[in-house]
Amino acid sequence: xxxxxxxxxxxxxxxxxxxxxxxxxxxxxxxxxxxxxxxxxxxxxxxxxxxxxxxxxxxxxxxxxxxxxxxxxxxxxxxxxxxxxxxxxxxxxxxxxxxxxxxxxxxxxxxxxxxxxxxxxxxxxxxxxxxxxxxxxxxxxxxxxxxxxxxxxxxxxxxxxxxxxxxxxxxxxxxxxxxxxxxxxxxxxxxxxxxxxxxxx
Numbered sequence: 475x476x477x478x479x480x481x482x483x484x485x486x487x488x489x490x491x492x493x494x495x496x497x498x499x500x501x502x503x504x505x506x507x508x509x510x511x512x513x514x515x516x517x518x519x520x521x522x523x524x525x526x527x528x529x530x531x532x533x534x535x536x537x538x539x540x541x542x543x544x545x546x547x548x549x550x551x552x553x554x555x556x557x558x559x560x561x562x563x564x565x566x567x568x569x570x571x572x573x574x575x576x577x578x579x580x581x582x583x584x585x586x587x588x589x590x591x592x593x594x595x596x597x598x599x600x601x602x603x604x605x606x607x608x609x610x611x612x613x614x615x616x617x618x619x620x621x622x623x624x625x626x627x628x629x630x631x632x633x634x635x636x637x638x639x640x641x642x643x644x645x646x647x648x649x650x651x652x653x654x655x656x657x658x659x660x661x662x663x664x665x666x667x668x669x670x671x672x673x674x675x
Contacts, residue, residue, distance in 0.1 A: 518550040593609045
């Protein structure tokens with residue numbers, strides 16, 4: 475299973491790459507979109523600013539957006555999830571525009587949210603075998619999907635409930651960092667690899 479781990483110059487590549495390799499994936503780190511979209515699956519890592527990451531997207535987002543809409547397996551983590559949306563309050567720049575909604579500043583006295591938080595998971599194969607999840611977060615912004623978007627996980631911070639996971643087609647977005655979330659988080663990464671393998675057979 476060849477998976478492209480996209481390098482837009484700010485992502486947490488090492489630990490995520492190790493988690494994917496531990497799940498049996500052949501990981502190719504690349505900053506070339508032609509190469510990335512030619513792989514069997516794509517992972518967009520977290521950490522970094524929305525504007526800088528958006529500038530690393532293709533000038534014409536339509537090909538990337540269509541590849542994901544057509545079913546290319548993709549996992550976006552933290553900032554990677556936020557890039558699925560059109561814009562962010564954090565900085566200027568256009569995201570992929572795959573998931574309808576906005577990315578808003580976390581409405582709390584203390585931001586960023588740094589550390590562990592409970593995650594309520596929905597019935598989705600990416601959470602297979604994960605009954606209880608406490609995950610690691612490092613975020614100042616949260617995704618606010620439109621009603622038409624499919625939310626698959628939720629967390630609460632300072633009394634505000636927010637989307638911890640979204641899905642469209644074979645694209646999953648997770649606001650937390652599964653690669654830093656102990657055994658259950660690594661199980662989620664492994665589940666993505668397993669589901670992606672099944673999808674490309």
